[in-house]
Each structure stands twice: as C-alpha cells, then as structure tokens.
Amino acid sequence: MTSYLTLSGVNKQYGAFTALDHVDLDVEKGEFVTFLGPSGSGKTTTLMIIAGFEDATDGAVEVAGQSLAGLAPQDRNIGIVFQNYALFPHKTAAENVYFPLQMRSVKRAEGLARAEEMLTLVGLEGFGHRYPKELSGGQQQRVALARALVFEPDLLLLDEPLGALDKNLREQMQIEIKRIQRKLGVTTIFVTHDQSEAMSMSDRIVVFDKGNIQQAGRPLDIYHRPQTRFVADFIGETNLFDATVTDAAARRAQSPVLGEVSYAAEGLPALADGQEVALVLRPEQMKLSRDPVPGRMNAAMTVETIVNFGDSALVIGRHGGTPIRVRLHGADVVILKEGDAATVSWTEDAVYVVTR
Amino acid sequence: MNASLRLIGIFAIVFIAAPLLIVVPMSLSTSASLQFPPPGLWLGYYASYFTDMSWLRPTWNSLVIAFFTTLLTMALVVPATFALVRHRFYGKSVANLMMLMPLAVPHIVMAVGYYSYFGDLRLVFSKTGVVLAHTCLSVPITFLVLSANLKGFDRNLERAARSLGATPRQVFVHITLPILRPSLTISALFAFIQSFDETVVALFISGRDAETLPRKMFDSIRQEADPVIAVISTLLFLIVALALLAPHAMRLTRRMLATASRRTTPRDQT
Ligand SMILES: Nc1ncnc2c1ncn2[C@@H]1O[C@H](COP(=O)(O)OP(=O)(O)OP(=O)(O)O)[C@@H](O)[C@H]1O
Ligand SMILES: [Mg+2]
Numbered sequence: 001m002t003s004y005l006t007l008s009g010v011n012k013q014y015g016a017f018t019a020l021d022h023v024d025l026d027v028e029k030g031e032f033v034t035f036l037g038p039s040g041s042g043k044t045t046t047l048m049i050i051a052g053f054e055d056a057t058d059g060a061v062e063v064a065g066q067s068l069a070g071l072a073p074q075d076r077n078i079g080i081v082f083q084n085y086a087l088f089p090h091k092t093a094a095e096n097v098y099f100p101l102q103m104r105s106v107k108r109a110e111g112l113a114r115a116e117e118m119l120t121l122v123g124l125e126g127f128g129h130r131y132p133k134e135l136s137g138g139q140q141q142r143v144a145l146a147r148a149l150v151f152e153p154d155l156l157l158l159d160e161p162l163g164a165l166d167k168n169l170r171e172q173m174q175i176e177i178k179r180i181q182r183k184l185g186v187t188t189i190f191v192t193h194d195q196s197e198a199m200s201m202s203d204r205i206v207v208f209d210k211g212n213i214q215q216a217g218r219p220l221d222i223y224h225r226p227q228t229r230f231v232a233d234f235i236g237e238t239n240l241f242d243a244t245v246t247d248a249a250a251r252r253a254q255s256p257v258l259g260e261v262s263y264a265a266e267g268l269p270a271l272a273d274g275q276e277v278a279l280v281l282r283p284e285q286m287k288l289s290r291d292p293v294p295g296r297m298n299a300a301m302t303v304e305t306i307v308n309f310g311d312s313a314l315v316i317g318r319h320g321g322t323p324i325r326v327r328l329h330g331a332d333v334v335i336l337k338e339g340d341a342a343t344v345s346w347t348e349d350a351v352y353v354v355t356r
Numbered sequence: 357m358n359a360s361l362r363l364i365g366i367f368a369i370v371f372i373a374a375p376l377l378i379v380v381p382m383s384l385s386t387s388a389s390l391q392f393p394p395p396g397l398w399l400g401y402y403a404s405y406f407t408d409m410s411w412l413r414p415t416w417n418s419l420v421i422a423f424f425t426t427l428l429t430m431a432l433v434v435p436a437t438f439a440l441v442r443h444r445f446y447g448k449s450v451a452n453l454m455m456l457m458p459l460a461v462p463h464i465v466m467a468v469g470y471y472s473y474f475g476d477l478r479l480v481f482s483k484t485g486v487v488l489a490h491t492c493l494s495v496p497i498t499f500l501v502l503s504a505n506l507k508g509f510d511r512n513l514e515r516a517a518r519s520l521g522a523t524p525r526q527v528f529v530h531i532t533l534p535i536l537r538p539s540l541t542i543s544a545l546f547a548f549i550q551s552f553d554e555t556v557v558a559l560f561i562s563g564r565d566a567e568t569l570p571r572k573m574f575d576s577i578r579q580e581a582d583p584v585i586a587v588i589s590t591l592l593f594l595i596v597a598l599a600l601l602a603p604h605a606m607r608l609t610r611r612m613l614a615t616a617s618r619r620t621t622p623r624d625q626t
Binding site for chain 1: 510512513515516517518519520521522523526530531534535
C-alpha cells in the first residue's frame with residue numbers, strides 16, 4: 001500500500017523546547033488513524049503542522065505525493081473539527097455548513113441545499129435554521145463535522161472532538177463518526193487521550209510521548225505487543241518488571257521478582273546478553289493459586305488487596321517491594337483472601353520484553 | 357430578592373433619577389432663568405432652542421466634531437488593538453501604556469497642553485484641533501472596550517474559517533468583523549459620547565468658530581442661566597434612552613418576524 005499522508009522527519013521547536021522530535025508517519029488513503037498520548041505529547045502540534053497553522057522547524061509533510069510546504073491553510077483542502085467545535089456564532093447551522101462552499105464560490109441556494117444534505121447525513125435533518133447556541137453539545141459537534149466534510153476534504157482532522165461530551169453521548173458519537181467516515185471513505189486523523197476510544201475506533205493507533213512517536217500499529221498489536229516501556233505502561237493495565245537478559249539466543253532473562261524467565265519470540269527488539277530490559281505481563285494473562293502450577297512459570301506473592309468488579313476481580317499483591325496485579329475471572333476469585341501467601345503463574349508467550 | 361437589597365436598589369434609582377426630576381420640569385418652565393420648582397409650564401424654550409442659531413450652531417459643531425473624532429479614533433484604535441492583543445513585538449508594554457495615558461492625566465492639564473501646543477500649529481479655535489484633542493481623550497476607553505472583547509475572541513474560529521477555505525481577508529470580513537461588530541459599535545459609541553460630552557478641553561481650544569454645545573452651555577449658565585440648558589439636557593437624555601432601547605426593540609421585532617415566517621413556511625426558512 002502506498003502512503004497518502006506522509007510526515008517525514010518533522011521537528012518543531014518552540015525556542016529551546018522541542019515539541020516534536022523527528023516524527024515519521026505514513027497514513028494510507030481512507031485510513032482512520034488515532035493519535036493517542038498524554039497531555040503535552042505533541043498531538044495537537046502535529047495536527048496544526050498538517051493543517052498549516054504551525055510551520056515545522058524541520059521536515060516535510062506530503063499529501064498524495066505533493067508537498068504541502070508553502071501552501072496556506074485555506075489552500076490545503078483539509079477539514080478540521082476542534083474540541084470546542086468553533087462554530088460561527090453569528091451563522092445558523094446551515095450557514096455554517098455552507099461557509100466552505102461559499103468560499104469555493106458555490107451559489108447560495110445550491111450551497112444551502114448541499115449543507116442541508118450533509119446535516120441530514122450527520123443526523124440533523126431540519127435543524128439548519130438554528131443558531132449554534134440553540135443546539136446541544138452533541139448537535140454542535142455534528143454541525144462541526146458536517147462543516148468539515150461538506151467540501152469533500154482530502155483529510156479530516158479531529159482534535160479531541162468528544163472531550164466535552166458526557167459518556168453516553170460520547171459512545172454514540174464514536175459510532176456515528178465511524179459510520180460517517182466509512183461511508184465517505186475520508187482519510188481521518190483523530191486525536192484523543194482516551195485509550196478505549198482509540199481502541200474501538202481506529203484502524204491504526206499512533207502513540208505519542210514527549211514529541212516522539214513511540215509506536216504505531218493496529219489497536220490489538222499496540223495492546224498485546226507494546227514495543228516500548230511507555231506504551232506498555234500507557235495502554236491498559238500492565239505489570240512491568242525490571243530484568244536483565246542472561247541469554248539472548250535462548251530468550252532468557254533474570255528478574256528479581258519473577259526469577260529466571262523465558263519470554264516470547266514475537267516482536268522482539270534486538271537484545272544483547274546482559275542488557276537491562278523490562279518484562280511486560282498483562283494482569284489478565286496471569287493466574288493465581290496457592291501452590292506452584294507444574295508446566296507454567298511461577299513466582300510467589302502476598303495478597304494485599306482484592307477489588308471485586310462482579311464479573312472479575314483485581315488482585316493486587318506484592319513480592320518484596322514490587323506490586324503485582326492479577327485479574328481473575330469467575331470462580332477463581334473466591335479461593336483467596338487478603339494476607340494470604342499465593343503463587344502467580346504464566347506461560348512463556350505471555351511475557352514481552354521492552355527496552356528500558 | 358430580599359428587602360434590604362430592594363431598598364438599596366430603590367435608593368440607587370432615586371439618586372440617579374433625581375436630577376432628571378428637576379431638569380425635565382425646568383425645561384418646561386415659564387421662568388426667565390433656571391428655577392425650581394417652575395412657576396408655570398410652557399414649551400417656549402423648546403421652540404427657542406430649535407430656532408436660535410446661537411444654540412443650533414454649537415449643536416451642529418458638536419455633532420461634526422464627535423463624528424470625526426469617532427472616525428479617527430476607530431481608525432487608530434482598531435488596528436492598534438489587534439496589534440497589541442494578538443502580536444508580540446519590541447516595546448509592546450510601552451505602547452500599551454501610551455494608549456492608556458490620557459486616562460491618567462487630568463483633562464485640565466491636557467487642555468493647557470493643547471492650548472499652547474496647538475497655538476504654534478495654528479490649530480487653536482478650529483474644529484480640526486478639537487477633533488485631534490478629543491481623539492486623544494477617546495483612545496483609552498475605546499481601546500479598553502475593544503481589547504477586552506478581542507482577548508475573549510476564540511482564535512479557533514479564525515483557524516476553522518481558514519481551514520474551510522477562507523483567505524485572511526475573507527476571515528476578517530465574514531467571521532472576525534461580524535462577531536466583533538457589537539463591541540465595535542459600543543466602542544464607537546463611547547468615542548462619540550466622550551467627544552460630545554467633553555467640556556474642559558473644548559473651553560480652552562474651541563473658540564468662537566468651533567464652539568461646542570457643552571462649551572455654549574457652560575458659558576450660558578455662567579451668564580444668564582438660560583432654561584434652554586434644561587431643554588438640551590432633557591433632549592440628550594431622551595436620545596440616550598432611545599439609543600439604549602433600540603437594540604432591544606430591534607431584537608424583539610426580529611424574533612417576532614422570525615417566528616411568524618417559521619409558522620408560514622415550516623421547512624425551508626434557511
Ligand atoms: N505556542 C507555543 N509556545 C510554546 N510551547 C508550545 C506552544 N504550543 C504548544 N507548546 C508546547 O508543545 C507541547 C505539545 O503541545 P500539544 O498542544 O501538541 O500537546 P497535546 O498532545 O495536544 O496535549 P493535549 O492532550 O493536552 O491537548 C506542550 O508541551 C506545549 O506546552
Ligand atoms: Mg491537544
């Protein structure tokens with residue numbers, strides 16, 4: 001597949017501060033890509049560089065093989081939805097959606113008809129005459145989406161568009177955005193710091209931290225095959241254990257908590273004997289029992305807290321000073337109580353190595 | 357609302373309205389000078405205001421001066437506000453301070469300054485001189501009103517418009533200007549009223565040819581206490597009251613028209 005949107009070596013400095021540090025990214029046509037990362041990690045900055053509101057200090061942005069350098073924002077044909085919607089308060093919903101067409105010299109009658117069509121697509125039929133302040137948050141969101149899509153942009157950029165909505169509305173809008181995006185096939189970049197949102201909506205997730213792309217990949221790969229300690233820690237619940245590689249060829253490492261451990265072969269970074277690494281073990285891939293289980297790898301721990309969720313429970317224990325989190329399902333929950341000595345067990349292919 | 361708050365409210369209203377209760381009856385008086393309570397009721401002083409050139413000329417002068425003061429103030433302050441609110445540049449805080457300076461200097465000091473300085477420039481006793489002086493006095497208040505509004509302006513609106521295909525000029529015409537229009541109107545109104553109201557500087561530099569209404573009123577009250585002064589005050593009050601009520605009235609009619617048209621054409625009123 002060829003890349004439709006390409007960022008190569010994009011750098012952004014604010015004075016001495018590096019907001020983006022050599023970002024490379026390929027996005028395919030029609031793909032739905034999510035930027036996920038903590039606050040201040042450079043997600044918005046990247047969007048603003050793509051949209052042309054900030055100049056990259058270094059590096060290049062291309063759409064369909066054409067460099068965007070020197071192209072003003074209004075000439076880039078990119079639709080943007082902002083977190084606060086940025087609807088024009090002095091224009092009705094239909095006039096808001098008509099605005100990009102107006103700027104492209106579409107006649108008012110025809111433009112308003114197309115605006116009305118687009119409003120229907122986002123589920124706002126008959127709301128065209130309302131002013132933004134006469135619409136609910138979710139409805140304003142839909143108008144902003146319609147406005148960003150009506151001129152058939154090459155790219156759709158959404159910067160935390162659902163941040164201001166309550167949970168139910170959020171889930172509804174997630175489905176809605178996905179539906180519309182599929183229907184129109186528009187290449188989309190969606191920014192969020194909600195990982196479940198990223199997991200459920202994206203074709204691909206790009207994890208940002210401190211101006212770097214930590215990892216880009218399909219949601220399940222990001223979850224199950226984190227490549228850096230940051231990603232492992234940021235996505236989902238994780239146990240991270242420091243370890244030292246004892247035999248890279250035989251995939252063995254020594255951990256103070258887990259003891260001698262073998263790790264999975266998949267997605268391994270290049271390792272050398274004696275290298276300091278971290279071992280990733282997801283809580284749901286570990287089991288808890290009183291005694292060591294033959295055929296699995298085992299380590300001792302003391303049960304400290306049991307948090308019951310009904311269908312599952314989270315057991316937080318300790319080995320020395322290190323906490324260990326184990327998620328149990330169904331009947332497993334009842335056998336232990338707080339203060340018990342227990343054994344955690346796992347299999348070799350559940351252990352991933354990330355570099356430190 | 358509790359009783360003591362209501363009492364304070366009533367006091368405030370009485371305090372503000374008291375001069376009106378005196379001025380309006382005096383304007384309808386038969387007496388030869390300002391006198392309260394009026395000995396009898398008569399509309400004669402209204403007639404004499406509207407026929408006497410020695411009152412109409414200063415009124416006209418004041419309107420012309422206020423008009424050009426407003427124009428000049430806005431021409432200076434609008435670009436200056438955009439620059440000071442939105443851009444960083446060397447000497448910005450000094451520029452900010454200079455904009456507000458006339459607020460800190462007593463009018464009488466400014467007036468003496470203009471009197472001697474404009475004398476050299478041959479601007480004393482001319483409308484141009486008064487317009488220039490009034491513009492200086494109007495700048496701070498206009499700037500304060502505008503900059504407060506511009507600071508609260510969401511720049512994402514402009515970014516959104518750019519991304520939707522608008523050039524910077526189109527953004528200004530279609531988005532920034534219409535959204536800022538109410539605050540532009542208000543600040544222009546402030547400039548106009550400030551100039552129309554201004555007495556001290558006008559006393560010093562307006563002279564006979566450019567005599568403004570407040571100056572004429574001041575002269576008149578010192579010499580003869582002509583009840584025409586009360587007439588003018590009453591008229592000014594009425595104009596201000598109408599100006600304040602006008603937007604409400606307009607909004608009300610627009611809403612009524614909108615609901616009426618919505619009722620007749622239920623769908624395609626966009
Ligand atoms: N105009 C600016 N001047 C200086 N620093 C800036 C500027 N804009 C952004 N930054 C810095 O760049 C970094 C990245 O900011 P950015 O807005 O891209 O973060 P983000 O990932 O979008 O975060 P959030 O999730 O909070 O929106 C931050 O540390 C921010 O403080
Ligand atoms: Mg952001």
